[in-house]
Amino acid sequence: MRRISADVVIALLLLVICAVFFAETFAYQRVYLSIIGAKLWPRVVVAVLGMLAAVYLYQSFRAGAGERDTPWSLKAWIEENRNVIACFALYGLFLVTLPWLGMLLGGILFVFATLAAIGHNDLKSHLVHAAIAVVSIGLMWSVFTFALGVVLPEGVILPR
Amino acid sequence: MDILENALLALQAVAHPHTFALMMIGVAAGLIAGAIPGFTITMAVVLTLPFTFGMDAIRGLSTMVAVFVGGLSGGLMASILTGIPGTPSSVATTFDGHPMAKSGRPGLALGLGVWASFFGGLISCAFLIMLAPSLANIGLEFGPWDYFSLVVFALTITASLAGKDMTKGLIAGVFGLLVASIGEDETSGVARFTFGIDDVRQGFAFLPVLVGLFAFSQLLSDIRDPTAARKPMVMSQAKIKIEHVQAVKTIFRKWATLIRSSLIGIFIGILPGAGGTIANILAYDQAKKASDTPEKFGTGVPEGIIAPESSNNAVEGGALITMMALGIPGDVVTAIMLGALLIHNIAPSPTFISTEPVLAYSIMIAFAISLFIMLGLQTVCLRIFVLVTRVPMYQLGTVILTYCAIGIFALNNITFDLWTLFWFGIIGYAMRQFGFPLAPMILGVVLGNNAEVNLIRALATDTDLTLFLIRPWSLFFILIAAFSFAFPWYQNLRTSRQWTLLFIPCLPLSLSVPLFMMGGWVRPVVALGLLAIGCWLLWTRHKSGWRLPKPADVKVYGDD
Numbered sequence: 001m002r003r004i005s006a007d008v009v010i011a012l013l014l015l016v017i018c019a020v021f022f023a024e025t026f027a028y029q030r031v032y033l034s035i036i037g038a039k040l041w042p043r044v045v046v047a048v049l050g051m052l053a054a055v056y057l058y059q060s061f062r063a064g065a066g067e068r069d070t071p072w073s074l075k076a077w078i079e080e081n082r083n084v085i086a087c088f089a090l091y092g093l094f095l096v097t098l099p100w101l102g103m104l105l106g107g108i109l110f111v112f113a114t115l116a117a118i119g120h121n122d123l124k125s126h127l128v129h130a131a132i133a134v135v136s137i138g139l140m141w142s143v144f145t146f147a148l149g150v151v152l153p154e155g156v157i158l159p160r
Numbered sequence: 161m162d163i164l165e166n167a168l169l170a171l172q173a174v175a176h177p178h179t180f181a182l183m184m185i186g187v188a189a190g191l192i193a194g195a196i197p198g199f200t201i202t203m204a205v206v207l208t209l210p211f212t213f214g215m216d217a218i219r220g221l222s223t224m225v226a227v228f229v230g231g232l233s234g235g236l237m238a239s240i241l242t243g244i245p246g247t248p249s250s251v252a253t254t255f256d257g258h259p260m261a262k263s264g265r266p267g268l269a270l271g272l273g274v275w276a277s278f279f280g281g282l283i284s285c286a287f288l289i290m291l292a293p294s295l296a297n298i299g300l301e302f303g304p305w306d307y308f309s310l311v312v313f314a315l316t317i318t319a320s321l322a323g324k325d326m327t328k329g330l331i332a333g334v335f336g337l338l339v340a341s342i343g344e345d346e347t348s349g350v351a352r353f354t355f356g357i358d359d360v361r362q363g364f365a366f367l368p369v370l371v372g373l374f375a376f377s378q379l380l381s382d383i384r385d386p387t388a389a390r391k392p393m394v395m396s397q398a399k400i401k402i403e404h405v406q407a408v409k410t411i412f413r414k415w416a417t418l419i420r421s422s423l424i425g426i427f428i429g430i431l432p433g434a435g436g437t438i439a440n441i442l443a444y445d446q447a448k449k450a451s452d453t454p455e456k457f458g459t460g461v462p463e464g465i466i467a468p469e470s471s472n473n474a475v476e477g478g479a480l481i482t483m484m485a486l487g488i489p490g491d492v493v494t495a496i497m498l499g500a501l502l503i504h505n506i507a508p509s510p511t512f513i514s515t516e517p518v519l520a521y522s523i524m525i526a527f528a529i530s531l532f533i534m535l536g537l538q539t540v541c542l543r544i545f546v547l548v549t550r551v552p553m554y555q556l557g558t559v560i561l562t563y564c565a566i567g568i569f570a571l572n573n574i575t576f577d578l579w580t581l582f583w584f585g586i587i588g589y590a591m592r593q594f595g596f597p598l599a600p601m602i603l604g605v606v607l608g609n610n611a612e613v614n615l616i617r618a619l620a621t622d623t624d625l626t627l628f629l630i631r632p633w634s635l636f637f638i639l640i641a642a643f644s645f646a647f648p649w650y651q652n653l654r655t656s657r658q659w660t661l662l663f664i665p666c667l668p669l670s671l672s673v674p675l676f677m678m679g680g681w682v683r684p685v686v687a688l689g690l691l692a693i694g695c696w697l698l699w700t701r702h703k704s705g706w707r708l709p710k711p712a713d714v715k716v717y718g719d720d
Contacts (some may be wrong), residue, residue, distance in 0.1 A: 021338070021353060024352075025352075028350050028351075028352065038348045040619075041611075041612040041615060042352055046338065049334045049335060055327055056327045082386065083380075083383050083554075084383070087380055087383070087561070088585070088586060095575070095578055103569070107565070107566065114558045114561075115558050118383060119390060119555065129555075132555055144210075144566055148570065150573070151573065152569060153569070153575065
């Protein structure tokens with residue numbers, strides 16, 4: 001059986017996105033005073049994107065999947081992108097916990113956890129990671145809070 | 161107020177000790193960031209942005225220009241000393257810079273790079289000061305039809321220069337337009353593509369989108385390989401003295417290379433979306449072709465350093481010309497600068513120089529002053545570069561990621577911007593992995609609103625679509641857009657298809673039509689010149705029997 005390339009999957013995904021977005025333009029509120037509706041431009045953009053996605057799909061089908069030495073596996077993909085997945089997951093966690101931890105504490109924990117997840121795994125390195133987290137975030141937080149007058153999220157544990 | 165008075169006011173603002181100190185810090189930061197392999201100049205400018213929120217527009221923009229100038233010159237340190245390009249703009253510098261350093265002349269190699277950067281920047285600055293005000297007068301002639309066609313042209317040319325796959329470039333550009341249309345419509349207040357999510361009604365702020373797409377995804381790409389991420393970035397050398405006098409003498413002897421490369425840089429900079437990445441390789445290639453000893457290129461010849469470094473610094477002047485005269489970013493960095501202007505409630509448009517003359521001249525003066533600061537700081541930054549590159553990438557990347565989050569929050573003080581950064585970081589990373597260029601998407605996000613407003617204005621004035629083809633400036637941009645759209649086909653087929661021989665001659669011939677339509681006497685004269693060039697190109701092809709070039713003689717640019 002012919003294998004499907006990543007390009008085909010992306011092109012199909014783009015076509016689905018275009019269909020969903022195009023359908024959404026019918027749900028817009030009608031404004032009677034406006035001469036040209038708010039939906040004109042989005043429809044033009046989505047239609048052009050849809051056409052390009054169709055061309056991309058055609059080109060991807062013609063190009064085929066190409067030869068791979070080893071079959072694609074989820075486990076290998078996760079291993080290959082381990083650092084990236086760890087960073088995204090920890091950054092997501094940092095954002096979710098931001099209302100409670102605040103920028104200072106949350107930032108320090110995020111930097112430390114990320115360094116521990118993707119860096120060297122020994123006691124000395126962890127001490128260095130902790131120092132980097134406290135100094136870098138503490139410094140940045142101080143610059144923004146005291147020098148630039150920006151009110152960063154305070155959280156409930158360490159309110160300013 | 162006349163030009164002189166505006167320029168003096170601008171000089172007064174830029175030369176203020178506070179602004180000058182900020183520019184010194186900016187140049188130093190740019191030099192160091194540009195020198196770190198994997199850290200692009202764009203990221204350095206993005207990271208500077210949050211600090212400029214609290215400044216006035218002149219101070220903020222001057223600092224950003226300083227970082228940009230520093231970044232363009234910083235890339236040469238890593239390229240010459242380690243053989244790893246500090247930024248994509250200094251890839252060609254490694255070809256001769258590193259061999260010269262390895263052969264025992266690192267000081268001369270650095271000197272040539274520093275001074276070539278300085279002179280290249282200075283030449284482009286002169287062009288910026290001469291050309292931008294004249295081009296701005298042209299911008300005043302633009303109606304909504306013309307401006308819309310200009311945006312179409314900018315997106316098309318960016319996509320066509322993005323690399324081998326133009327379809328992906330165009331998809332990225334149109335996807336950017338789609339992102340820009342999310343949120344409340346400016347004219348009617350209708351919520352668009354919100355899917356019932358209240359936070360999305362306000363739309364996505366430009367900077368979190370840009371930082372997510374570019375910086376976030378770049379950092380994650382840099383730390384993807386666990387082994388490489390844990391190693392110090394560069395095992396760098398220490399104790400090198402830059403040979404300034406010898407370098408200046410050599411550059412003056414090779415003045416033709418300097419001028420040619422700087423002009424290439426300015427031209428590439430003026431094209432929307434084309435930056436130093438293309439300019440430095442193109443200039444290197446032209447220097448090699450023009451040399452009496454092309455076989456020596458790659459062994460450490462001075463021209464091999466002068467050409468890429470002068471061209472990549474000259475790009476900046478060209479990009480600023482496009483930004484200030486037409487309101488279109490010349491590259492990703494000037495797109496960020498446009499974002500910075502929006503923060504200060506200054507709308508980028510072709511009327512920028514006439515409505516904000518002091519700010520416009522401040523940018524030009526800041527550019528010139530930054531070049532001198534760069535020259536002075538290069539020796540100091542060389543020492544810091546040696547220290548910074550000993551830090552492993554994963555440590556630097558993580559800290560900068562958090563810094564991005566803090567900086568983006570400071571923009572509007574809303575957590576939604578941090579989520580925007582997160583989601584667009586994922587999109588940017590996925591786009592990089594699947595070979596979609598980011599520059600067209602960024603341009604789409606920046607120009608989306610302007611494109612919509614001008615299209616609506618044009619249609620509200622007159623529903624006749626032929627106006628896009630009969631108004632001279634609109635036709636001019638549509639013609640260039642059509643040629644840039646067809647350019648990848650021309651590039652791929654020029655050794656095998658006969659029609660490609662007509663492609664280049666047809667460009668000046670067709671562009672002469674709108675120029676004739678513009679009237680007056682200057683433009684028809686230019687049009688006559690273009691006609692003559694087109695006819696001459698046709699004649700040379702006819703004389704050579706319509707023979708196609710050999711594949712070995714053809715080079716493809718833009719596949720970066």
